[in-house]
Amino acid sequence: MTHGTHPLHCNRRQLLALAAGAAASGPLAVLAQIPTSFATRPVRVVVPFAAGGATDVITRVLGERMAQRFGQSVVVDNKPGGGGVIAGEAVAKSAPDGLTALLGTTSTMLSNRYIFKKMPFDPLTDMTPLVRVCLAPIALVVTADVPAQNMQEFMAWIKAHKGKLSYGSYGIGSHGQLACSTLSEVAGADMAHVAYRGEAPMVADLLGGQVKIGMGSLLSLKAHIDSGKLRALAVTGPRRVPLLPDTPTFAEAGFKQDALSIVGWLAIAAPKGLPADVARQWAEAANSAVASREGMARIIAAGFIPVDDDTPAKFAQAWAQEGPIWGRLLQAAGVQPT
Template identity: 55%
Template structure:
């Protein structure tokens, strides 16, 4: 008896698949106006990524909020991409070490930094000379969350809201001081702007991090400061500190009853701009790789475990960001941060 075998479907053969891929690339190239070779390379970049483990360089020591978020996002990215995403802590030099390592890595999307507004954006205005060009050697990929900060006072200070605080500051010109977690930090810039706005001539006490500042606030050695929810919320909940107002465009879920500066009529850049935590790659990384990374991070942020880490840290998840949006905002914010530093009297070192 003769046996007949059904021939394989043309669409299932390797030759047919390659023909269809070439046809798809050619059609896309024609529609976009890009050269066929460019489109083919873009397709190849996306298809081959990632080809090895990712390295996520964090500019802070293990255990801090940025490190905790980096580990949560990295773990999830590794699961989604099928390659480990390894966190590499490079603290020191105000984040310059971490950014330098990414700036000088291969531009293939396998080396990233997860940092903050200061480490990735405003540092270039804090230092006279960097070993890399932040605007060329780094490329924004996606932001993970907004990082608003909250103005607090010791509960003994006779001011229960921003209006009363501004009146108190105005009545005590030249007598008050405020604390922040470092020269040139967003906290410094916000309260320097408040001092300038009221003509209060307040003194700035720059602490080496939030922990010593919070200790002095709670102890009453410092009456006014600004910092993260993660560091301040327990003392706000206990009544030792009073939350006055938030920076940024909207209220924060962790303290929903605390208004923003903008809500209270103060819409200057210092009060409305928000810090963020985001991911950047090496300059020159192919656009398809950046798009894929951005999509995977957004997907990770929608998972319960990663979203919970963001909220517990006192941040606001940002699930609709993209490389294009991040890059546009990066360029728009550059002159704003530069001017805020100049207005605060911060001199590059």
């Protein structure tokens, strides 16, 4: 009896060959893809909105795929209210062990600190930025009876109607307000701001003709753009949105002011003090989930731009740079902290 092919007597080359063959098929193939994880029990992702909204749905889709990576289930914990402060505080005051994270928006992670006088935590200093999962541009729309077909015609139209027009946004301090306020200032149009409690009532008034100009998410506006009731003129951010490929960015249309160039995002953050290796695992899991067929499809359908190559370092840099910009924009728009 020879022992040359028995695993206990293989040489190093034979052992590596056997291991490679086993890893390529059967259960070992799965095990070989799963890194050592920090997740010793279910992972909780807190969402600052009610169940059923775009952020919640995207979180659940990504959570299913991240669970495979972590080797633990991912539980979505909806904590709406307080402009996102309730959810943010719950995460900021959790243990920095990687088992609790926030999937929130630019508002809940950045601009809230400039909107509220007193917050129970500071997003910029009490949280660890992990990764952005998508960019969240908004679109400028006008009603079908507005004669402007592009941004140049729009600016000429609002200038010619100085002091007679109003625009709608989904709330005081919203990106829509900041962008339209900038356009009004550039054109010298003196437009009035109509702040709605969310996008649904704003869209209802656009369709009813109470306002002729508005800015909001593509998720809320796309069906009405497709029907011809609203016309999209431009979108914020650095590149066109997959859901509206024929609509230019403001920069392409010649407008490069901060309020029109900057873009919101959906992103994941954890409590301050999260170990770097755990932050890296979160980023890798999120990037992989976004890159999946289901992740990409859901994000694009919601009117967002998928981001599947972010890192904690890149996100931290963007977070630090963009915070003061949102602060300046809010101040310029006359938004007073409450």
